[in-house]
Amino acid sequence: MPYSSTEVLPDAANPCPTLGRVTHYVDSEVGRLGTVLLHRPGPELARLTPRNNDSLLFDAIPWVGRAQEEHDAFAAALRERGVEVLYLATLLAETLAVTEARAELTEQVLRSPRLGDALRRRVADHLSYLDPVALAGVLIAGLAHEELRVSQERPGGLVYALMDRHDFVIDPLPNLLFTRDSALWIGDRVGVTSLAMPARRRESTITHAIYRYHPRFAGTEFVYGPELEHLEGGDVLLLAPGVLAVGVGERTTPAGAERLARQVFAAGLAHTILVVPIAQERATMHLDTVCTMVDVDAVLMYPNIANTLSAYTMIADPDGEPQVDGPAPFLRAAADAMDLDRLRVIDTGLDPVTAEREQWDDGNNTLALAPRLCVGYERNTQTNAQLERAGIEVIPIAGSELGSGRGGPRCMSCPLVREPLKR
Numbered sequence: 001m002p003y004s005s006t007e008v009l010p011d012a013a014n015p016c017p018t019l020g021r022v023t024h025y026v027d028s029e030v031g032r033l034g035t036v037l038l039h040r041p042g043p044e045l046a047r048l049t050p051r052n053n054d055s056l057l058f059d060a061i062p063w064v065g066r067a068q069e070e071h072d073a074f075a076a077a078l079r080e081r082g083v084e085v086l087y088l089a090t091l092l093a094e095t096l097a098v099t100e101a102r103a104e105l106t107e108q109v110l111r112s113p114r115l116g117d118a119l120r121r122r123v124a125d126h127l128s129y130l131d132p133v134a135l136a137g138v139l140i141a142g143l144a145h146e147e148l149r150v151s152q153e154r155p156g157g158l159v160y161a162l163m164d165r166h167d168f169v170i171d172p173l174p175n176l177l178f179t180r181d182s183a184l185w186i187g188d189r190v191g192v193t194s195l196a197m198p199a200r201r202r203e204s205t206i207t208h209a210i211y212r213y214h215p216r217f218a219g220t221e222f223v224y225g226p227e228l229e230h231l232e233g234g235d236v237l238l239l240a241p242g243v244l245a246v247g248v249g250e251r252t253t254p255a256g257a258e259r260l261a262r263q264v265f266a267a268g269l270a271h272t273i274l275v276v277p278i279a280q281e282r283a284t285m286h287l288d289t290v291c292t293m294v295d296v297d298a299v300l301m302y303p304n305i306a307n308t309l310s311a312y313t314m315i316a317d318p319d320g321e322p323q324v325d326g327p328a329p330f331l332r333a334a335a336d337a338m339d340l341d342r343l344r345v346i347d348t349g350l351d352p353v354t355a356e357r358e359q360w361d362d363g364n365n366t367l368a369l370a371p372r373l374c375v376g377y378e379r380n381t382q383t384n385a386q387l388e389r390a391g392i393e394v395i396p397i398a399g400s401e402l403g404s405g406r407g408g409p410r411c412m413s414c415p416l417v418r419e420p421l422k423r
């Protein structure tokens with residue numbers, strides 16, 4: 001079955017420079033991690049206030065300097081294990097050196113109907129003077145009312161005059177930190193996702209531009225686009241080569257899961273998609289908040305739902321049309337699709353209260369660096385102890401500030417290269 005192409009195997013042991021064409025390839029959650037995309041949090045986090053943190057999807061006001069230290073330690077832990085770390089802001093600045101990319105990203109910001117013509121002209125003029133690094137900074141951290149100078153020669157019009165001092169002319173993107181959600185790789189193709197929450201929609205204009213215009217990604221084919229039905233990367237797990245699980249709930253819609261199935265079937269990237277309904281709540285906004293993989297046949301799962309999670313199985317009929325079957329218990333359906341007798345479950349909590357606390361703090365959201373080796377937040381002591389007992393090594397990282405956005409190591413990383421799993 002042509003669901004993965006073997007001609008494009010990457011050399012994971014051989015890190016590549018940011019510029020120049022490289023082969024990217026991911027066919028599982030656990031194959032040895034070669035390259036990952038991170039975003040070091042910056043001034044966009046300093047935009048969070050008690051007035052806007054809810055709509056910007058943060059549960060607290062992070063201490064920016066400490067969040068950066070925690071993030072640097074996360075990146076260092078990955079590099080120490082031979083992982084190439086790419087930074088989104090660097091790729092964005094390099095992308096903005098391409099004239100079409102700069103024009104497109106600027107135009108997308110200016111298109112906002114909130115601006116009005118006079119302010120739009122003023123913002124266009126302001127942005128036109130910025131070099132690629134500074135423009136990348138504004139696209140990420142936004143532009144505050146106070147940061148835009150207006151005068152008689154450079155008027156901001158009625159909109160600027162009536163704007164609250166605390167409003168943004170360009171909204172910041174504090175959730176770019178969670179690079180998992182705005183794009184995903186399946187095999188050698190990238191999918192730019194379609195984010196559900198208004199505070200995050202503009203993120204995919206950035207990932208779309210990077211993957212279309214940055215020389216490193218020249219020729220990469222797309223398996224999903226931001227104009228399609230809602231789909232977020234945190235909901236997509238590559239259970240095994242050819243087998244995907246897609247959570248549907250607060251973010252990814254059933255229509256998004258069905259669209260992804262059509263696209264991956266048409267591209268020959270998978271033969272089975274398991275669609276997993278999850279509660280439409282903040283605590284379980286993505287499938288990866290309750291389930292991540294830690295070995296080729298093992299998942300770390302929130303115990304309070306492990307036995308109630310169900311799945312609809314989609315396979316392609318001979319015309320490529322998705323056929324839906326189920327629901328069936330998720331663990332059974334997954335094992336069948338993965339051709340295993342059973343999927344091992346590492347239970348995260350000892351009692352329901354500890355489980356609930358550690359799930360909230362992203363205990364279930366681990367990033368596998370290889371089979372049986374993962375990164376997890378150190379604060380989830382009981383979850384990590386359970387993992388160690390099950391023979392999974394945990395690299396603990398601090399996340400007291402990073403965690404205030406409700407995302408753990410998996411959310412904060414988008415793998416671009418993993419060693420292919422042997423089938």
Ligand SMILES: NC(=[NH2+])NCCC[C@H](N)C(=O)O
Pocket residue numbers: 056057058175178180181197200233234235285286288289405406407408410411
């Ligand atoms: N893959 C994930 N679980 N991502 C977590 C994203 C958290 C982010 N604050 C949001 O609400 O969108």
